[in-house]
Amino acid sequence: MVVKGLKKYFPNRKGFFYKIANYNKAVNGIDFFIKKGETVGLVGESGSGKTTVGRCIVRLYEPTEGSVEFNIDGNMIDLPKVPKKGMKTIRKHFQMLFQDVYSSLNSRMKIADIVTEPMAIHDVGNKKERIDRAKELLERVGLSADDISKYPHQFSGGQRQRIGITRALSIKPDFIICDEPVSALDVSVQAQILNLLLDLQDEFQLSYLFIAHDLGVVKYISDRVIVMYLGKIFEIAYSKDIYENPRHPYTEALLAAISKYKAGSTRDILLKGSIPDPSNPPSGCVLHPRCNYAKDICKEVLPVLEPIPGVSEAFAACHRYKELNLKSYKR
Ligand code: SF4
Numbered sequence: 001m002v003v004k005g006l007k008k009y010f011p012n013r014k015g016f017f018y019k020i021a022n023y024n025k026a027v028n029g030i031d032f033f034i035k036k037g038e039t040v041g042l043v044g045e046s047g048s049g050k051t052t053v054g055r056c057i058v059r060l061y062e063p064t065e066g067s068v069e070f071n072i073d074g075n076m077i078d079l080p081k082v083p084k085k086g087m088k089t090i091r092k093h094f095q096m097l098f099q100d101v102y103s104s105l106n107s108r109m110k111i112a113d114i115v116t117e118p119m120a121i122h123d124v125g126n127k128k129e130r131i132d133r134a135k136e137l138l139e140r141v142g143l144s145a146d147d148i149s150k151y152p153h154q155f156s157g158g159q160r161q162r163i164g165i166t167r168a169l170s171i172k173p174d175f176i177i178c179d180e181p182v183s184a185l186d187v188s189v190q191a192q193i194l195n196l197l198l199d200l201q202d203e204f205q206l207s208y209l210f211i212a213h214d215l216g217v218v219k220y221i222s223d224r225v226i227v228m229y230l231g232k233i234f235e236i237a238y239s240k241d242i243y244e245n246p247r248h249p250y251t252e253a254l255l256a257a258i259s260k261y262k263a264g265s266t267r268d269i270l271l272k273g274s275i276p277d278p279s280n281p282p283s284g285c286v287l288h289p290r291c292n293y294a295k296d297i298c299k300e301v302l303p304v305l306e307p308i309p310g311v312s313e314a315f316a317a318c319h320r321y322k323e324l325n326l327k328s329y330k331r
Contacts, residue, residue: 001034001057001175001207002076006066008052012279022279026052028231029066031305036071036174039201039208041218041239043254044228047275050211053228054177056080057209058094059087070175092122095168099180101160105152111138111163112148118171130170137166141196158189165196169204178210182217194221215251215329216258219243224313227251230278230286233305237314243329247308247316249293252326259330269327285319293320 009023027049034040042050055061057068059079068079072093082090095118098104105114115134119125125133135145141162152160161181168176178197182190198221200206212218218225218239225242227235227250235248246252256269271290276282282289288298297319308314308321318324 001071002067002069003033003053003057004031004067004069006030006053006056006068007064008049008056008061009064024279025231025281026278027056027063028278028281030228030231030233032226032233032236034175034207034209036207037201037205038223039210039221041215041222041225042209042211042228043213043215043218043225045275046213047230047278048228049231049278050213050228051179054096054179054209054211058091058096058177060096072174088122092118092171093174095171095173095176097161097164097168097176097178097181099183101157101164101181102152105160105163105167107152109151110148111150111152114152114163115148115167115170118167122171124171133170134166137169138163141166141169141200142192156189157185158193161185161193162196165193165200169200172204173206175207175209178208180211180213183212190217191220197221214258215242215254219329227254230275230281232286233315233317234287235314235316236305237308237311237316241311241314245311245328246326247314247321247324248318249291249320249324249326250287255329256327259327261327261330285317293324295320 006027007029008027009025011020012022012024013019014021042053044050052061056063063080069076070079112131112134116130119130135148138147139145143159143162182193185193201208210218210221222239224238226233227248229250234250242251246255253269253271256266273290284300285298285303288294303317303319305315305317308316
């Protein structure tokens with residue numbers, strides 16, 4: 001998948017006539033790619049735009065601008081340009097896993113209906129074949145074939161996420177957008193679900209875009225990591241480079257939040273204040289009001305995402321990344 005110049009602006013309406021006052025620039029011109037079979041972590045605080053990116057890819061939101069090219073059976077298809085009625089065929093290549101899996105599973109439907117519904121929509125097999133595949137997949141994700149006759153409320157949070165995974169796999173997708181699928185689960189259950197996703201990736205040659213609000217969860221699962229803030233990409237690199245040698249001050253701050261430094265030593269790393277209003281982003285580098293390394297140039301000039309010399313497939317958007325000696329992740 002190749003994403004180019006992706007933007008999603010939401011209008012803010014005000015007044016008696018409900019006129020557009022300005023736009024929430026949730027995603028503000030981003031470029032990245034995901035290789036087949038790869039897991040890319042997409043990380044940023046709440047309000048960074050990461051969930052909007054996932055939703056634009058599957059067209060739960062229509063992008064304002066930009067392209068999302070995906071290889072389907074040897075042809076590069078630009079997803080935002082596919083007419084709405086053509087999206088049904090395309091959608092079977094993409095699935096989503098949600099954080100709030102309970103609300104994404106219809107509580108009045110049996111697991112049999114929940115898991116076979118996507119297959120019925122995409123005309124996969126007959127009823128018996130769909131039930132057989134559902135049972136087989138339930139067992140594959142660590143549940144029982146007998147669970148098919150139960151309802152979502154009869155399962156724990158981790159088991160419900162396994163049902164969500166079963167439903168996603170039922171139509172043999174190529175790509176799954178995992179939108180914080182383990183954030184609401186206990187740490188031990190998180191590890192089990194992440195292990196399951198990794199096993200399934202090998203078995204079904206899946207690509208994942210794994211969205212998370214901190215760098216803790218994606219460390220375990222990602223080949224590469226994209227760090228986002230206020231609708232912009234600040235850094236992209238292989239996981240090892242992100243955790244051992246961050247180039248962007250925002251990445252350093254996210255790492256500090258999950259690192260075990262000595263007491264008091266993170267004071268200079270943590271960001272000041274909270275994420276600004278995306279409808280009125282700061283001038284220059286959008287991080288400058290919160291960045292401990294900001295200089296005059298940062299207030300005026302927007303840094304572009306540029307390749308980091310000598311580091312494979314790594315990019316950073318910071319005026320000072322070459323001179324800063326940032327702290328890495330500490331266990
Ligand atoms: Fe901080 Fe300036 Fe780099 Fe932005 S460009 S992250 S404000 S040092």
